[in-house]
Amino acid sequence: MFDVAIIGAGVVGGMVARELTRYGLDVVLLEKESDVAMGATRANSGIVHAGFDAKEGTLKARMNLRGSEMMEEVCRELGVKYRRNGSIVVGFDGEDEKTLRQLLARGEKNGVKGLRLLTGDEARAIEVNLGEGVSCALHAPTGAIVCPYELCMAAVGNAMDNGAELKLEFNVCKIDYTDGVYTVKSSDGEQVEARYVINSAGIFSDDIARMIGDTSFSIRARRGEYILLDRACEGLVDHTVFRCPTAMGKGVLVSPTVDGNILIGPTAEDIDDKNDRKTTTRGMANVRKLAAEQVRGIDFSKTITSFTGLRSTGSTGDFIIASPRDNFINLGGIESPGLTSAPAIAEYVREMLADMGADLSLRDDFDPNRRPLHYFKELSEDEKNEMIAKNPEYAHVICRCERVSEGEILEAIRTNPRPISVDGVKRRTRATMGRCQGGFCTPYIVELLAAEMNIPYEKVTKSGGKSYINLSKTKEGI
Amino acid sequence: MMNYMDVKIVIIGGGPAGMAAAISAYESGVKDVLILEREEALGGILRQCIHNGFGLHTFGEELTGPEYAYRYEKRVKELRIPYMLNTTVVELTSDREVVAMNSERGIFHIRAGAVVLAMGCRERPKGALGIAGNRPAGIYTAGTAQKFVNMKGYMPGKEVVILGSGDIGLIMARRMTLEGAHVKAVCEIMPYSGGLARNIEQCLNDYSIPLRLSHTVVEIHGKDRVTGVTVAAVDESRRVIPGTEEYIECDTLLLSCGLIPENELTAGAGIEMDRVTGGAVVDAGRETSVEGIFACGNVLHVHDLVDFVSDEAREAGASASRYVNGGSDSDREIKIKVDGKIRYTVPHIIRKAEDTTVYFRVSGVFENKRIVVRYGDEEILSKKRIKMAPGEMESVKIGADALKNIDGGVLEFSVE
Numbered sequence: 001m002f003d004v005a006i007i008g009a010g011v012v013g014g015m016v017a018r019e020l021t022r023y024g025l026d027v028v029l030l031e032k033e034s035d036v037a038m039g040a041t042r043a044n045s046g047i048v049h050a051g052f053d054a055k056e057g058t059l060k061a062r063m064n065l066r067g068s069e070m071m072e073e074v075c076r077e078l079g080v081k082y083r084r085n086g087s088i089v090v091g092f093d094g095e096d097e098k099t100l101r102q103l104l105a106r107g108e109k110n111g112v113k114g115l116r117l118l119t120g121d122e123a124r125a126i127e128v129n130l131g132e133g134v135s136c137a138l139h140a141p142t143g144a145i146v147c148p149y150e151l152c153m154a155a156v157g158n159a160m161d162n163g164a165e166l167k168l169e170f171n172v173c174k175i176d177y178t179d180g181v182y183t184v185k186s187s188d189g190e191q192v193e194a195r196y197v198i199n200s201a202g203i204f205s206d207d208i209a210r211m212i213g214d215t216s217f218s219i220r221a222r223r224g225e226y227i228l229l230d231r232a233c234e235g236l237v238d239h240t241v242f243r244c245p246t247a248m249g250k251g252v253l254v255s256p257t258v259d260g261n262i263l264i265g266p267t268a269e270d271i272d273d274k275n276d277r278k279t280t281t282r283g284m285a286n287v288r289k290l291a292a293e294q295v296r297g298i299d300f301s302k303t304i305t306s307f308t309g310l311r312s313t314g315s316t317g318d319f320i321i322a323s324p325r326d327n328f329i330n331l332g333g334i335e336s337p338g339l340t341s342a343p344a345i346a347e348y349v350r351e352m353l354a355d356m357g358a359d360l361s362l363r364d365d366f367d368p369n370r371r372p373l374h375y376f377k378e379l380s381e382d383e384k385n386e387m388i389a390k391n392p393e394y395a396h397v398i399c400r401c402e403r404v405s406e407g408e409i410l411e412a413i414r415t416n417p418r419p420i421s422v423d424g425v426k427r428r429t430r431a432t433m434g435r436c437q438g439g440f441c442t443p444y445i446v447e448l449l450a451a452e453m454n455i456p457y458e459k460v461t462k463s464g465g466k467s468y469i470n471l472s473k474t475k476e477g478i
Numbered sequence: 479m480m481n482y483m484d485v486k487i488v489i490i491g492g493g494p495a496g497m498a499a500a501i502s503a504y505e506s507g508v509k510d511v512l513i514l515e516r517e518e519a520l521g522g523i524l525r526q527c528i529h530n531g532f533g534l535h536t537f538g539e540e541l542t543g544p545e546y547a548y549r550y551e552k553r554v555k556e557l558r559i560p561y562m563l564n565t566t567v568v569e570l571t572s573d574r575e576v577v578a579m580n581s582e583r584g585i586f587h588i589r590a591g592a593v594v595l596a597m598g599c600r601e602r603p604k605g606a607l608g609i610a611g612n613r614p615a616g617i618y619t620a621g622t623a624q625k626f627v628n629m630k631g632y633m634p635g636k637e638v639v640i641l642g643s644g645d646i647g648l649i650m651a652r653r654m655t656l657e658g659a660h661v662k663a664v665c666e667i668m669p670y671s672g673g674l675a676r677n678i679e680q681c682l683n684d685y686s687i688p689l690r691l692s693h694t695v696v697e698i699h700g701k702d703r704v705t706g707v708t709v710a711a712v713d714e715s716r717r718v719i720p721g722t723e724e725y726i727e728c729d730t731l732l733l734s735c736g737l738i739p740e741n742e743l744t745a746g747a748g749i750e751m752d753r754v755t756g757g758a759v760v761d762a763g764r765e766t767s768v769e770g771i772f773a774c775g776n777v778l779h780v781h782d783l784v785d786f787v788s789d790e791a792r793e794a795g796a797s798a799s800r801y802v803n804g805g806s807d808s809d810r811e812i813k814i815k816v817d818g819k820i821r822y823t824v825p826h827i828i829r830k831a832e833d834t835t836v837y838f839r840v841s842g843v844f845e846n847k848r849i850v851v852r853y854g855d856e857e858i859l860s861k862k863r864i865k866m867a868p869g870e871m872e873s874v875k876i877g878a879d880a881l882k883n884i885d886g887g888v889l890e891f892s893v894e
Binding site: 275396400443 | 481516564568579582583584585601603604610611612613614615618621622626627630631632633635636657658696697701703742
């Protein structure tokens with residue numbers, strides 16, 4: 001019997017798990033996919049928003065501002081890369097300038113510091129590659145960037161290091177409530193019991209809510225297509241360059257990532273199939289066209305990959321953070337600024353649980369720190385050599401493009417939350433994420449995973465389930 | 479405590495280019511040569527090329543890739559040229575400091591008298607192609623599939639579609655077929671193949687595998703594993719012709735869509751690059767714009783036959799040896815300009831005192847044309863060619879006597 005079952009191990013579920021573990025609760029995270037951070041967390045813009053977008057007085061505005069304040073410290077504890085690079089929203093005409101003035105006023109009401117309106121030339125003075133058509137801009141110096149899935153993995157890993165449990169491939173299909181105890185059942189017949197349930201199932205949070213008879217909200221999946229450029233493009237922009245927002249969201253952005261790539265996107269298109277993560281020729285063409293208006297000199301021949309993320313757009317327009325039944329909390333509609341808000345939402349959930357009578361007390365043995373998987377890269381040469389003397393595999397490079405060693409890959413495979421697939425290793429170490437996209441190193445990573453997991457070579461998957469990389473041994477089909 | 483060593487000639491890469499350069503440098507008189515190889519054995523990509531057809535020009539016989547590599551490896555060992563395996567070079571500076579790492583020495587620095595770049599090339603990945611659809615398992619470059627099949631003993635797929643008709647893709651069409659897979663089609667977006675004519679014959683036609691020119695893959699289907707691809711015909715400007723889309727059921731998509739010289743170290747040393755080849759700009763001795771740094775093989779420009787890689791590497795090794803022995807290359811200033819029908823030449827700059835073979839590739843299929851080399855209005859050379867195609871590397875030899883009245887300036891190469 002657990003104190004709390006959290007359904008969905010995205011960045012929100014992960015941050016909640018960490019916060020509740022810190023307060024002495026016995027937590028289990030239930031995730032239907034083969035890894036954490038597989039929903040909206042995996043594929044979004046990775047922006048810590050300054051907080052001028054959300055309408056004043058909404059949960060989005062409140063959580064955004066608080067989350068933005070907390071994020072730097074959270075990232076420091078968790079060893080997650082964070083960079084306060086500032087955001088610039090660019091406009092192209094008088095209509096846009098009106099919107100920017102509204103954003104400025106709203107941001108000031110929300111308490112965002114340092115906002116200022118710029119002319120096109122002033123904006124180009126601080127961000128040289130802005131498009132020639134840019135006539136006005138809003139500068140938000142408190143905007144920042146993080147890697148969203150790294151933040152999620154670190155939060156879940158830290159919660160696990162402090163005692164939380166993670167169950168992967170646990171696809172919740174039924175929730176019963178009897179005598180103050182929830183029984184959460186998976187489609188494989190597994191079940192867990194808990195006093196409290198937190199529904200942080202992202203685009204599926206309305207489906208989970210329906211399992212306890214709550215039909216108060218619904219979620220639509222909003223498709224966003226992205227293009228990622230090689231690190232050779234580093235320096236194209238320093239700030240995150242947004243377009244003026246529309247009803248469909250914050251529009252296409254051009255941003256550096258904490259790892260030195262350039263991220264461009266997303267499109268915004270409401271779709272019916274919550275499992276549809278296709279990229280489309282039309283969507284990618286649209287991203288390229290819009291981005292080229294915002295920023296000059298984007299070299300799309302340096303594209304290393306494109307991908308689609310699904311944002312979870314709630315029916316109320318605001319975050320849905322509420323308790324529809326005893327001891328059950330919905331965290332629905334956590335679209336942008338959901339990543340920014342995640343630490344604040346975790347705090348808010350903890351307060352809600354306290355109001356529900358949960359037994360919360362700050363643990364003195366809780367370790368908030370986590371050694372990041374990228375720490376080896378940041379060591380000095382002497383420190384690296386010391387480490388290599390003890391663990392020679394740190395000098396054996398497996399992924400040449402991102403320069404990831406066997407030692408770092410083995411460490412990732414052995415660190416909470418443990419990856420069980422090549423993509424899992426990729427998201428933790430960046431191996432296969434470079435310009436050759438795993439062409440050279442995939443066969444070696446498969447070998448390391450097979451050995452560490454003690455499974456046959458041909459059973460290693462790309463991303464869990466039946467995504468086998470090899471289908472058989474040679475000679476078997478002859 | 480930094481870990482330093484001094485070496486006269488450092489060769490980065492122990493594939494066919496690196497080994498031939500090392501042997502040539504040694505035989506030209508410099509005995510202090512060191513090869514740095516990132517993989518666990520010498521041989522480079524030839525280790526996984528177990529088909530035959532290598533070495534016709536060099537040895538007059540058809541060898542497999544490992545056999546061809548072994549002839550060089552054997553010579554390296556006979557000469558006792560030192561090499562380090564599992565060793566990755568992480569940085570190269572313009573004053574020829576090489577930073578490398580391996581498990582025995584950790585991170586170490588080499589002050590090199592000369593450096594020969596021989597890092598080879600990589601395949602263009604799926605992401606760079608921007609194909610729409612999902613990202614399931616079952617999409618590999620042809621070279622990755624070759625590694626799985628030939629080096630690891632596993633089958634990455636059974637029902638296969640290949641996009642791109644580069645040589646590795648053609649070779650893998652045959653290889654997968656021989657291992658019991660069913661290769662349903664090879665799609666090539668261009669109206670001509672990117673590979674050698676002999677590979678079309680021996681790898682596709684001999685096995686009745688259809689080559690569909692002016693076709694591309696427009697969408698990939700499948701969630702966990704590929705379940706099919708949509709292919710479509712394209713027009714002359716490579717735009718998809720609506721209505722020609724066709725679904726092909728398959729579990730695997732192999733990509734053979736071009737090779738990219740692996741020049742991250744080169745760029746880091748501030749060496750001038752040729753945007754067309756993706757490699758360094760070099761003179762006839764394969765010296766780059768940075769003094770004492772040479773380049774050869776597929777890191778310089780993608781070759782069609784390994785025999786030419788070996789030739790080029792011998793040249794680079796000998797030049798590096800001349801360089802560390804204080805020989806200076808005089809009059810480097812005759813530059814080569816191309817007309818677009820000729821995409822590039824290697825070398826880019828030649829010396830007048832020697833006979834020089836200039837390698838190049840053309841940008842389309844040309845029949846019954848002449849290759850003309852001019853200096854101003856003067857025709858220096860004119861050679862007739864019955865057929866030229868982008869998949870085959872061409873060359874012309876320019877004799878020293880043809881250049882004797884030339885002093886600097888530009889040679890213009892054109893197809894007429």
